[in-house]
Amino acid sequence: MSAEQATSGRHKVVVIGSGFGGLFGTKALRRTDVDVTMVAKTTHHLFQPLLYQVATGILSQGEIAPPTREILSNQKNAQVLLGEVSGIDLENRTVRSQVLGRETITPYDSLIVAAGASQSYFGNDHFAEFAPGMKSIDDALELRGRIFGAFEMAELGAARGENVDHLLTFVVVGAGPTGVEMAGQIAELAHRTLKKDFHHINTQKARVILADAAPQVLPPFGATLGGKAQREIEKLGVEVMLGAMVTNVDERGLEVKYKDGRVERVNSVTKIWAAGVQASPLGKLLAEQSGAPLDRAGRIGVNADLTLPGYPEVFVVGDMISLDNLPGVAQVAIQGAKYAAKEIDGRLKGKAPQKPFKYFDKGSMAIISRFRAVAMVGKFRLTGIIAWLMWLAVHLVYITGFKNRLTALLHWAVSFIGRGRSERTTTEQQIFARSALARLERGSHDLVSRPGEFDAELLRQQEGRRLELEAQAAEESRLTDAGERGVRVG
Numbered sequence: 001m002s003a004e005q006a007t008s009g010r011h012k013v014v015v016i017g018s019g020f021g022g023l024f025g026t027k028a029l030r031r032t033d034v035d036v037t038m039v040a041k042t043t044h045h046l047f048q049p050l051l052y053q054v055a056t057g058i059l060s061q062g063e064i065a066p067p068t069r070e071i072l073s074n075q076k077n078a079q080v081l082l083g084e085v086s087g088i089d090l091e092n093r094t095v096r097s098q099v100l101g102r103e104t105i106t107p108y109d110s111l112i113v114a115a116g117a118s119q120s121y122f123g124n125d126h127f128a129e130f131a132p133g134m135k136s137i138d139d140a141l142e143l144r145g146r147i148f149g150a151f152e153m154a155e156l157g158a159a160r161g162e163n164v165d166h167l168l169t170f171v172v173v174g175a176g177p178t179g180v181e182m183a184g185q186i187a188e189l190a191h192r193t194l195k196k197d198f199h200h201i202n203t204q205k206a207r208v209i210l211a212d213a214a215p216q217v218l219p220p221f222g223a224t225l226g227g228k229a230q231r232e233i234e235k236l237g238v239e240v241m242l243g244a245m246v247t248n249v250d251e252r253g254l255e256v257k258y259k260d261g262r263v264e265r266v267n268s269v270t271k272i273w274a275a276g277v278q279a280s281p282l283g284k285l286l287a288e289q290s291g292a293p294l295d296r297a298g299r300i301g302v303n304a305d306l307t308l309p310g311y312p313e314v315f316v317v318g319d320m321i322s323l324d325n326l327p328g329v330a331q332v333a334i335q336g337a338k339y340a341a342k343e344i345d346g347r348l349k350g351k352a353p354q355k356p357f358k359y360f361d362k363g364s365m366a367i368i369s370r371f372r373a374v375a376m377v378g379k380f381r382l383t384g385i386i387a388w389l390m391w392l393a394v395h396l397v398y399i400t401g402f403k404n405r406l407t408a409l410l411h412w413a414v415s416f417i418g419r420g421r422s423e424r425t426t427t428e429q430q431i432f433a434r435s436a437l438a439r440l441e442r443g444s445h446d447l448v449s450r451p452g453e454f455d456a457e458l459l460r461q462q463e464g465r466r467l468e469l470e471a472q473a474a475e476e477s478r479l480t481d482a483g484e485r486g487v488r489v490g
């Protein structure tokens with residue numbers, strides 16, 4: 001089933017993605033004589049840099065993921081279309097998207113592709129089942145459930161006299177900014193927030209491990225700042241394991257191999273993957289049609305004006321591109337998207353092309369714990385409370401919406417000045433829904449009727465198959481007493 005988007009006859013711009021590139025590109029087209037359709041697979045704009053605060057109970061998901069429709073509600077020339085893009089036809093200039101079996105074909109005159117990147121497990125995708133990444137709201141809520149759930153399970157086990165060390169060991173893989181921030185927050189949770197909440201466990205004895213194959217923490221920040229960050233995080237009680245390549249991950253732990261060949265097993269139920277990114281598969285799709293090169297992380301090589309080689313009407317921005325070693329950071333996506341929007345507008349007005357895209361580096365920062373951060377701004381290297389205050393100011397400016405800024409500030413006061421966390425709600429579904437959906441043949445598509453197919457007779461027929469799939473999912477996810485996966489039925 002396919003539906004073609006209605007058109008008004010004006011120049012049509014399609015923007016893929018509602019992240020930093022997608023949102024800022026759409027907003028930059030506000031005062032131009034075009035119709036914009038933003039096609040995105042989620043209904044929200046996600047502020048990824050604060051995902052770890054949702055995962056550790058500081059912020060709510062709504063504060064970092066406001067609805068895109070609401071953000072753009074006053075932009076008359078923009079509409080939002082929910083759907084995952086699965087096809088881009090460069091010759092016929094159309095984008096194909098789907099949601100729950102409903103397909104839409106959207107024609108474009110100009111296209112901005114800003115589909116970002118996902119987690120990379122460096123060819124070991126099976127690690128994902130036991131070590132979720134941190135790229136989406138689903139990931140953050142699942143991690144929140146797993147982290148707080150581990151303390152609950154440890155309390156239960158300790159009350160029965162069992163060894164709960166594996167439940168009180170948390171491993172964060174990847175010592176970049178996300179890994180450092182995540183490890184720091186879990187340490188604060190264990191050593192500060194939760195210390196009075198349990199009777200049978202001492203949460204202050206929890207082990208928080210930050211592991212990375214690299215020889216230093218925060219490699220992009222250089223040796224001096226990286227060293228300072230490592231000392232700070234160790235003061236919080238985080239164990240830093242460097243030169244440690246993760247070679248296997250399973251339900252009860254992981255295995256690391258050091259450069260000297262030594263192999264160590266760490267028993268840990270809660271593992272978090274914060275290492276490596278892989279560009280959206282849409283990059284490959286564009287490369288196949290245009291002949292543009294792809295790098296090892298799946299990023300597509302674009303022209304200096306961010307256009308796809310051979311297709312001047314197609315711009316690719318943000319985490320998906322490989323150009324001049326630009327880093328995968330929000331400002332690259334924002335500035336690239338604004339550049340693309342200006343070029344589209346300029347062409348319609350008959351202006352000369354802009355100079356090649358030049359990224360203006362406004363600096364980088366990573367928060368280590370409350371009142372401690374590291375920042376790199378131009379030649380300046382800042383640490384401690386000054387860097388932390390800068391972090392606070394920058395994040396307040398970039399969080400979308402006044403209400404979200406205000407509530408985030410209140411939640412930060414609760415967590416940083418006090419010891420509370422306002423967002424500790426977790427549910428069983430947060431923890432297990434991802435694996436359960438992955439075991440169905442076509443994920444959530446299997447749980448709803450297709451368009452035009454809703455009739456009682458058909459439902460009765462489908463029910464049998466659905467029950468069969470659910471039984472299979474339940475059986476596959478069951479653990480035997482020996483801690484092994486249950487056998488497949490049927």
Ligand SMILES: Cc1cc2nc3c(=O)[nH]c(=O)nc-3n(C[C@H](O)[C@H](O)[C@H](O)COP(=O)(O)OP(=O)(O)OC[C@H]3O[C@@H](n4cnc5c(N)ncnc54)[C@H](O)[C@@H]3O)c2cc1C
Pocket residue numbers: 016017018019020021022039040041042046048049050051052083084085086114115116117134135177178280282317318319320328329330331333365
């Ligand atoms: C945990 C974490 C912490 C970070 N911290 C920082 C930081 O402190 N500072 C910093 O500068 N950067 C940080 N980054 C990086 C920054 O978030 C990215 O560089 C930035 O989001 C890239 O913007 P983008 O528009 O290219 O992609 P994204 O913001 O990822 O947006 C991609 C969009 O495309 C949508 N999409 C993807 N595939 C499809 C499809 N097939 N169909 C339809 N829609 C699709 C997604 O749903 C999303 O809306 C962090 C990233 C993460 C994950």
